[in-house]
Amino acid sequence: MKALERGIISTYDLKKKSNVFFYVLMNIIVIVMVSSMLYPVLVTFFNGLKPNVEVNSFPPRFLPSAWKWENYSKAWNYIDLPQFLGNTMKIFAGNMLAVILVIGFAAFSLSRMNVPGRKYIYMFFMITLFIPPTTYIIPNFINLKELGLLNTFWAFWLPAGASAFYMLILKEFFDSISIEMFESARIDGASEFRCFFQIAFPLSVPIFATLAIFVFSSAWNDWYWPSLVMHSDDKYPLSTAIYKYVIMVRRLDTNIKFSLLSMVMMPPIAVFLIFQKYIIRGLHVGGVKG
16 A cells, blocks of 8 residues: 655644644744735735825725726836846846856866865865955955045945855855865876866856855845945936936826836846746755765
């Protein structure tokens, strides 16, 4: 007789009243959490479809009485969204390249190369995880100003290559790769660069895909740092442009603001829903040693 697969809670467990109580309580908590997360997204979307008078009315209505789909066309034409989106993608592409080349090489060196004092170097990088990121803002700004890199995309690309958290994830993954593969390649005359690009990097595609999602989220959502280092309107990323030209503007109709915010929210939500499996898989693989 084939054994039935048993889940976390089976029908036998539900015969006990105490288990039923905690099962119902668990489901209520999950429903409350999901509702609290979906509510602001739905409110933003529906407010973008309401007439401006209805958005500002009290008591507020959840669903619009009249669906104004033209609000989204007005919002699209209000600012040059494709230009700001292009700036955001440039920042993401440069940041991802810095993660692959700078952080990838650093993690590979500490993992699979005989670097003197690599244990202490690794500990030094890990200590920086306990330093609040806000303390880096002023030193980074001064350094970029002295280098003449303000109002350029290098102000994003250079700091992107100094993430200790990303290096921790990559090093843990490189540690799980069999060292015999690298030793065989070195015996055949392969350099360390070839070991990285022909062995380590192809095997690390899942973890790099996970980091790509994190880098994309950071480039999409960050507005404060771009507002400090960028001084030209045509170089603002999308989040900074939304903050300056939508959030801080008082004469713009509220329903148009919500329409713009809805359009900005949808891409990262879609990216997460499509690639969510890579996040869990990449973190799981990166945290397992072979």
